[in-house]
Amino acid sequence: MSHKKEENTTKLNYYHWQNRLNELRENCQIPGASLAVLTDGKIHELASGVLHRGTGVDVTTDSLFQVGSITKVYTATLVMQLVDSGELDLDTPLKKIFPEFTVPEADAITIRQLLSHTSGLTSDFTFDTGRGDDCLEHYIEAAKELKLDSKPGTIVSYSSVGYNVLGRIIEVLIGQTWDDALRDRLITPLGLTSTVTLPEEVLRFRAAMGHLGPDPVPFWNLLPRSAGPSGGALCATAADLIRFAKVYLDDGEAPDNTRILTNETVTAMLHLEAKTPDKWTSGNEGWGLGWMLYDWDDVKVFGHDGATIGQNGYLRVVPETGTAIALLTNGGASDLLHSVLFRELFEELAGVRMPDKAFGPSSQPPMVDIAPFIGTYERKGVVITITEHNGILHLVYEINDGRKDPSPSLEIKLIPVSETVFAGAAGQDWIPVVFHKLMDGSIFCYIGMRAAPKIS
Template identity: 45%
Template structure:
């Protein structure tokens, strides 16, 4: 792998603009970092294109802030690992020992769920609980007090399923140990030591900068999102706003043994390594990564190990990838939900040019779809706020998804969405849930204990009896 090519700033400015237009992305901000080795200076390049809001036409700039969504989870995980470093608890400490009033729906899970389960999305607690508990400093305390209402979607540690709720719970762990709100703890323990100037967790902190507004739909049906952000209670799972420059300062710390650019040790080198190391396998390996660490997901890019995270809020999508071996990180912030094709085109070109790394082939439907029997998978699969029905309509297998509750209210969803299931392989199908060019994997699988599941959108959803 070579990493000697200088960043061609004019080229990447043009490519961002060209590809954003091609894929109908209203606005985007791109940052590329190469960490200097052997005393050399870092190379850092940022650019922006388009507008922050199609209604106002305000131009996107390199110092405007964007919602980085669930990339925030890696930041929350970093502060959790700082607390592990100082001995506040261990990865295998039961959360109940830290939050004595914790009461989940399953009493056994209440006693046994650990910090590691939460970091690795293996707790089984329903992940998409977006309870709005107000705007006060006690939002996480109130959220956790109501977490006992959430379903237990799979047995503790039995499989991997993306869990926002678990990261809100980790935010409450941070609060209990530090005596600070999650917002304060993030500033004091991470934002300030890293020297970040355009990063915050609250809307009023974003408002002092030019800030992106989310957009839903695509093409001529593109509309401004009905609300700017998620409730404050979702903070630890996805409410950080930042610039690509600040995101890359965070990434640099993770590629530099836990040290900030000024040399301050923000996180121990052991914890940096642990966060990127293998913890659990992902049931399907095409949407995000093949496995998960402690906060990061892990990607096998044709023999080169990359780590990263994506973030989706209401009409905004962000992408962060690091190749630590090459010392290269790339951050992309966008203000539309369907930005995956832009991300794919850009990152394939950038990492090929700067690190001689080839990304995996994209998840696509084969030219000739294999024969596949949908019959074993027919039925209803359900979790909090989501019903997925696998059925045959007009002779074709389809997935009909009905979203309800807070998620539907935030995104303005009401009617069920029906999408054809295209066979890809054994127990693997593809759907195209929006009008972008991207297909998404749908995998059916069975736990060793016999329970049947569908895995879609990084969530494991159990089949109803």
């Protein structure tokens, strides 16, 4: 099925949107932002603010930002190229590629499940294996000590671990590092001249520094090279994100008509593989193969979000109108900027309304049986303890990753939104906390699209 649509003839009012970007960025206390918009078949670029509050260097449209987990779609695209070539099958068991991968029940994990976040592999496992070209090989060795959070194929749970595993699969089958494969098979053919993965490459460009509050973070990037395939390394301009996404509007073809993916593969990647119980954290309905999938009042949309320390990225594509928007920021209330700016742009340029996913309890919360949810939930590096006080659930979220100076725990009370969805009061914001019960009686607690199984 073709995803090419008739070009939108609405022109971008550059002066208006530049002023609007400046205004919203300042209101959201964001140091700097880069915006790219695909409409009427053209990419329009805007920039606002500074890359670093300490140096005052301006953001320009050719400035690089860390795109975080948007990288996962690039990794998924490389995997699907191997499917197109017949070197890999979506239902190939992981164990067939990595016989030495001794995680219990890992022999049941398939490539399809890794791509759609249904593998059961835990969400986050960051392990520094150095800067060498063998970093992913050693990451796989370290990951053998992990245990599954759920049986493969039973639940959806966002897994960066799964995408680092996919990165190593790419290396094994192609015979190149993930970085080199990405450059040779995607970056160069697509003409992404402002997309790189290694810090020494970033030095050729103006680059954003993340900010936490008013201050720049102490280090440009804290993630090891082994986190590259899941989102620890890729840096790009907003326009290059659009150029990459445009492949999926152009039936898998690059601008020079070379084929990146088959049309059938593009369709498969944008097909709903798994619905997510947590539809509020990123507003998506579920997962395709790599892509987050959205339903905006019966208008199909795909995209992905990304975050590193103090930097955020947002990408949304509406195939029906041939419209796409990418936003990169380096601090502040980036989610608010994204939601307001994207809603206004898509409505004016594409006549498509992005739903307002405002989340929180009603003035009269429903009566809910909270007893089944009381207990302890645990996944790698995280312990969630839920207790009851005067008929109200209280949640304590603790990072338990072995650091000498652990992060402070988060303590919130939970207000029912429905029988299984609760709003966690965190300052002026509400955090979605979702419980999901399987037929066998096991219960999972979702926070930030990541599921932790109940252990007691």
